[in-house]
Amino acid sequence: MAAFFRRSRHLLLRWNKHVDLAHVSVRSMASKTPVGFIGLGNMGSPMAKNLLKNGYPVIATDVFPESCKELQDAGAQVVDSPAEVAERADRIITMLPSSPNVTEVYTGPNGILKKIKKGTLLIDSSTIDPAVSREMAVAAEKMGAVFMDAPVSGGVGAASLAKLTFMVGGVEEEYNAAQELLTCMGANVVYCGQVGTGQAAKICNNMLLAIGMIGTAETMNLGIRLGLDPKLLAQILNMSSGRCWSSDKYNPVPGVMEGVPSANNYQGGFGTTLMAKDLGLAQNTATNTKTPVPLGSLAHQIYRVMSSRGYANKDFSSVFQFLREEEEK
Amino acid sequence: MAAFFRRSRHLLLRWNKHVDLAHVSVRSMASKTPVGFIGLGNMGSPMAKNLLKNGYPVIATDVFPESCKELQDAGAQVVDSPAEVAERADRIITMLPSSPNVTEVYTGPNGILKKIKKGTLLIDSSTIDPAVSREMAVAAEKMGAVFMDAPVSGGVGAASLAKLTFMVGGVEEEYNAAQELLTCMGANVVYCGQVGTGQAAKICNNMLLAIGMIGTAETMNLGIRLGLDPKLLAQILNMSSGRCWSSDKYNPVPGVMEGVPSANNYQGGFGTTLMAKDLGLAQNTATNTKTPVPLGSLAHQIYRVMSSRGYANKDFSSVFQFLREEEEK
Amino acid sequence: MAAFFRRSRHLLLRWNKHVDLAHVSVRSMASKTPVGFIGLGNMGSPMAKNLLKNGYPVIATDVFPESCKELQDAGAQVVDSPAEVAERADRIITMLPSSPNVTEVYTGPNGILKKIKKGTLLIDSSTIDPAVSREMAVAAEKMGAVFMDAPVSGGVGAASLAKLTFMVGGVEEEYNAAQELLTCMGANVVYCGQVGTGQAAKICNNMLLAIGMIGTAETMNLGIRLGLDPKLLAQILNMSSGRCWSSDKYNPVPGVMEGVPSANNYQGGFGTTLMAKDLGLAQNTATNTKTPVPLGSLAHQIYRVMSSRGYANKDFSSVFQFLREEEEK
Amino acid sequence: MAAFFRRSRHLLLRWNKHVDLAHVSVRSMASKTPVGFIGLGNMGSPMAKNLLKNGYPVIATDVFPESCKELQDAGAQVVDSPAEVAERADRIITMLPSSPNVTEVYTGPNGILKKIKKGTLLIDSSTIDPAVSREMAVAAEKMGAVFMDAPVSGGVGAASLAKLTFMVGGVEEEYNAAQELLTCMGANVVYCGQVGTGQAAKICNNMLLAIGMIGTAETMNLGIRLGLDPKLLAQILNMSSGRCWSSDKYNPVPGVMEGVPSANNYQGGFGTTLMAKDLGLAQNTATNTKTPVPLGSLAHQIYRVMSSRGYANKDFSSVFQFLREEEEK
Known part of the structure; x- marks a missing residue:
């Protein structure tokens, strides 16, 4: 997702000028003191390594010993539990698979x-239910600590290259302190508002992304069956009101674009089950806030079915392949 | 829809160079001979007037005498029936409400x-089922005539200002002859392929537009309920993979953009019933070609319900208003 | 579908008493004069044979010579075209695959x-768009003939055993004349109203059937995943407000019932593509009458996708199998 | 919902014979010792009164003093908190609005x-997420107590008349003890399996009910627009494969049946917001178990939209009214 958040630096400049520097906490100035990191999976491991590269001592832990060993070899100090991390660091980043893991950690x-x-400053980069983020923030506040949610856009490649985008929710006074660390791991950091809004922004974006992708896939398929050349149809859509990111940056039809998963048998990219997970979060927050999301809801169902019918590990643009097959005679 | 087809001139240049000038028919050179025009409604009337402005004699007819009178006053010669138009003109444009009207005319x-x-060159600018376009083409060919479909994007304003976009289907050899006339009435003319592909392109674009609009509306609504500021959420989506024309050019949330229907109580723009009509055409072609269009199909149902619940004449972005209302206590 | 229309004889008694016998035409009394039959496929062939068994001379035709030969061997007189059938019979039954075939014949x-x-009395037992039925009725009336639509429920087995159900639309005065022939081929004949209402009744029933079947499949699947025994869940639903024909007569979950396609690897029964065709007709009539059918529309899309993913020739209850698969790890 | 669970007594007889009487606990024999009751709302209050009528001393509490006063006047002993109820009773019934209330209590x-x-035997008759029921069961087991879920079908009227149906999940050995109390408040008690399956059964039934109701509403509406008489269409569906509880016991079209909400301007019955709540639970359990529920999901969205557009307090069969309106001209 190279095109993700291209213009955000510009945006940040504008936002940042609203930050009153007098409120920047002392903690954020005390750089190069140890940073805790919990969750050393495919994403967390390269993120923690980027902190090391930037000269931050890292105190790390994970439930898998091999993951700990790998980071120890890279220079981190490994401890046995999240509690021990908290004893030794006053800035801690967590990167975990789902809401229950976050609650546990x-x-x-x-x-x-x-x-x-x-x-202590707590930054959670997991993608979870914003309601859980808010619960964690309340629990942290009771202990005199500060919790921020900062989920990421971008995959393993972006994590390695420190090109992630972070969407950050939490008290604005602490944003600069968080930003200091996040810019070591990402190219863009966007402040979204109160705790939970980072998650909200990510969930909303991915829901609209899924809708646009399925919409593009079914539209391209219909057009092709009506006799249109796929490249020409993409051009027409992209200069018209049908244009969307899935049609102009990540077209799901093989042969229309190069350098996207549809050009490589839908390998790489953003897997169907990951999209189904994010749509599940969107559905949960919509249900809990009594918000109607008819297309988001149907998109969720479609990726759910695809996940169990051979598309689990293909890029989510493979919905074109799922829909295109000709009827059997 | 000012942003519609912005880059198409560039595209045309490239396409046009494929046209072998030796094949350009004599007819297309014989400009300023009379042009027939059938269907003088809200769209047809200003289109015909633009032909007059460009110096073409116009032979016109319509079922409504007042519409004929108006065009007569503007300089056209009015006759009693489509057959009479065909007697006096060898280039005829039709602009009619629906498939049955086209078949009749x-x-x-x-x-x-x-x-x-x-x-004779026949150009139908109605938005109809591409299968009907193909039937008309076959019938015309039997009489030694040529039929092209050339539906438009852009509303009454664009028709008056000669800023329409035409999507043209038909034999490529006749495209220049059609283009000569269409450029008098529109700013962009796109050649889409064989007969029916003009309709196909328009239907496809509008289906994806409807999906993107409803998707944007439900995403913005969800984000707002999760605590995000609507302008900030729009900015985040627009620099991310959730970006689409409905989020960045025609945002449905009041207060996010100026100069769009959502800033004006959803007046003007493209009405909900017109969108429902186009989605009905998309659904029909999808059903007839056995093409699955799950989101397009649900979008059709949503605009259908809206059309009977007070939104018929509001802009189609009013789906945000339809979905946003809070639950009664 | 043995359970189809079980109680309809009772219903007929009541309906039939409204028929004024004085209006019964002379034609319907003149039994055993030849009956025309056009369309000798899987359904038409056994239907025509049942007319022969009941002593009616049959004048038949079909586009496939083998089909004609087979019926000739059974005792019918074969002619070359529908026009020739019309020359020799004043009661004609048609049984054709789709609307365009009916228009052509x-x-x-x-x-x-x-x-x-x-x-002449024309009875069309094809399942087609009711609008086409009405067009045929108008065309027939111009020639002084009477057209009735009489689509069937029940498959090839019911056709052979003369156990079909006919849903009949047309002028009530001719209903008895139609009934005389239809009772030779079916167990139940239901008068539905004006021309086209036979089609309407069939389309409506099958749309609700599809919704109930998919609904039952997803409900059973959800319940099983939540730890309920499938037989027990079916019992609970069937004595509760979730009860429907698909849950209590045709349960889609293997092991819950015997003698249904789910007990036989979804072989036999009513194929997925046939259901998709009927849902396409329902969608077309809904679109044309601007009627919202959100669940019917989604059911159509689901059977459309299934038709191209290996379920085309399985019974439509195989939607349970389509939805049940576990997500890949 | 008088027709709900009509045949369940018969079913119970069969199930009950599997219960080994030797395992029936002493507690269940010690009848007429005090029973705790927490949650004295519209449903809980008449349920607790029926326990009093059957001679059980009741120890009750509720957050609303007026509710407590009312039950005190009816003969119950009122205490200040759930903890106090637990001190004084070893059989406790809870009837609360939602999952968070249950967790708190x-x-x-x-x-x-x-x-x-x-x-202590804990019986929760609230309708909540089965996952929460399982959490409560685990927490209770740690304290040496037994938790069963026993949600109800039937509304306030059935609660007053002791005609509720209970769907019970929990260890089978305790089922008889629960049944002793539940039969004082309901006409039918169905054992569904392990803890959480009572909730699962209720959620599944109501999801299929919602699908059947919306399906019936759109089918009836389509049929009426195609010229069918609504009563006749209902008869045809009810003797055919389209038959379901919503078509034959609770038809949503005014004039088809008497004694149902559609005959009384959709007053009484089961409100749209209550159905939306149950569909939200179904959606959550489906999302959490990665189960595709396409029609259930869309039904949820439809009742969600209806809840905010004037139908919140109408019976859920008012979806017919929601869909039927004619398009504006």
Whole structure:
């Protein structure tokens, strides 16, 4: 997703000028003190390594010993539990697979909050339900700590190259402190508002992305069956009101574009099950806020079916392949 | 829809160089001979006037006498039936509300084909089922005439200002002859392929437009309920993979953009019933070609319900208003 | 579909008493005069044979010579075209695959209406768009003939055993004349109203059937995943407000019932593509009458996708199999 | 919903014979000892009164003092908190609005589990997420208590008349003890399996009910627009494969049936927001178990939209009214 957030630096400049520098906390100035990192998976590991590259001592932990070993070899100090991380670092980043993991790592028996120091900055980059982010923030505040949600856009490649985009929710006074660390791991950092809005922004974007992708796939398929050349149809859509990111940057029809998953048998990119997970989060937040999301809801169902019919690990643009097959005679 | 087809001139240049000038028919050179025009409604009337402005004598007819009178006052010669138009003009443009009207005007008892001259060029700018376009083309060919479909994008304003976009289907050799006339009435003319592909392109674009609009509306609504500022959410989407024409050029949320229907209580623009009509055409062609269009199909149903619940004459971006209302307590 | 229309005889008794016998035409009394039959496919062939078994001379035709030969061997007189059938019979039954075939057989160059005799009774048992039925009725009336639509429920087995159900639309005065022939081929005949309402009744029933079947499949699947025994869940639904024909007569989950396609690897029964065709007709009539059918529309899309993903020839209850698969790890 | 679970007594007889009487606990024999009741709303209040009528002393509490006063006047002993109820009763029934309330009442600071006695039987009749039921069961087991889920079908009227249906999940050995109390408040008690399956059965039934109701509404509407008489169409569907509870017991079209909400301007019955809530639970469990529920999901969205467009307090069969309106001209 190279095209993701291209113009955001410009945007940041504007936003940042609203930040009153007098409120920047002392903590954020004390750079190069240790940073905690919990969750060393495909995404977390390269993110933590980028902190090391930027000269930050890293105190790390993970449930998988091999993941810990790998980061130890890269220069991190490994400890046994989130609680121990909290004893030794006053800035901690977490990168975990789902809401229950986050709850466990923060509030479990050996969780961060058991040993947290007052004033600690907690940054959660997991993609989870914004309601859980808000719960964690409340729990952290009771201990005198600050919690921010900062989910990412961009995959493993962007994580390695420090090209991620972070969408950040939390108290604005702490944003600069978070930004100092996040810019070591990403190319763009966007402040979204109160706690949970980082998650909200990510969920909203991915829901609209899924709708646009399925819409593009079915539209291209219909046009092809009506006799239109796929490249020409893409050109027409892209200069018209049908234009969207999925039609002009990530077209799902093989042969229309180069350098996208549809040009490579839908390998790489953003997997169908990952999209189904994000749509599940969108559906949950919509249900809980009683918000109608008819197309988002149907998109969720479509990626759910695809996940169990051979498309689980293909890029989510493979919905074109899913829909295009000719009827059997 | 000012942003519609912005880059198409560039595209045309490239396409046009494929046209072998040796094949350009004599007819297309014989400009300023009379042009027939059938269908003088909200769209047809200003289109015909633009032909007059460009110096073409116009032979016109319509079922409504007042519409004929108005065009007569503007300088056209009015006759009683499509057949009479066909007697006096060898280039005829039709602009009619729906498929049955087109069938009647071409093949009815007083239809064009009853008195058509060999070599006549027929250009239908109605938005209809591409299958009907193909039927008309076959019927015309039997009489030695040529039929092209050339539906338009852009509304009454664009028609008056000669800023329409035409999507043209038909034999490529006749494209220049059609283009000569169409450029008097529009700013962009795109050649799409064989007969029916003009309709196909328009239907496809509008289906994806409807999906993108509803998707944008439900995403913005969800984000707002999750605590995001609507302008900020639009900015984030527009620099991300959720970006689409409905989010960055025609945002449906009041207060996000100026100069769009959402800034004006959803007045003007492209009405919900017109969108429902186009989605009905998309659904019909999808059903007839056995093409699955799950989101297009649901978008059709949503605009259908809106059309009977107070949104018929509002711009189609009013789907945001339809979805946003809070649940009653 | 043995359970189809079980109670309809009772219903008929009530309906039939409204029929004023004085209006019964002379034609319907003149039994055992020849009956025309056009369309000798899987359904038409056994239907025509049942007329022969009941002592009616049959004048038949079909585009496939082998089909004609087979019926000739069974005792029918075969002729070359629908027009010739019309010359020799004043009661004609048609059983054709789709709307265009019906239009061709009635109004084509060698069609029935070219040589039809005044007072002829035309009964079309094809499943087609009710709008086409109405067009045929108007065309027949111009020639002094009467057209009725009488689509069937029940498959090839029911056709062989004369156990079909006919849903009949047309002028009530001719209903008895139609019934005389239809009862030779079916167990139930239901009068539905004006021309086209037979088609309407069939399309409506099958749309609700599809919705109920998919709904039952997804509900059973959800319940099983939540730990419920499928037989117990079916019992609970069937004694509750979730009850429907698909849950209590044709349960799609293997092991819940015997004697249904789900007990036999979804072989036999009513194929997915046939259901998709009927849902396409429902969608077309809904689009044309501007009627919102959100669930019917989505059911159409689901059977459309299934038709191209290996389920084309399986019974339509195989939607359970389509939805049940576990996500890949 | 008088027709709900009509045949369940028969079913129970069969199920009950599997219960080994030797395992029936002593507690269930010790009848007429006090029963705790928490949650005295529209449903809980008449349920608790029916326990009083059957001679059980009731120890009750609720957050609303007026509700407590009303039950005190009816003969119950009122205490201040769930914890106090647990001190004084070893059989406790809870009837609460949603999952968070249940979690609070069981595990909160003054919750049942703070003062629970070993061997206490906890029966939760709230309709909530089955995952929460399982959490409560685990928490109760840690304290040596037994938790069963027993949500109800039937509304306020059925609660007053002790005609509710209970769907019970939990260890089979305790089923008889639960049944002793539940039969005082309901006409039918169905054992569904392990903890959470009572909720699962209710959620599944109501999801299929919603699908059948919307399907019936759109089918009836389509048929009427195609010229069918609504009563006749209902008869045809009800003797055919389109038959479902919503078509034959609770038809949504005014004039087709008497004694149903559609005959009374959609007053009474089961409100649209309540259905939307149950569909939200179904959606959540489906999302969490990665189960595709395309029609259930769309039904949820439709009732969600209706809830904010004037139908919140109308019976859920008012979806016919929502869909039927004619398009504006």
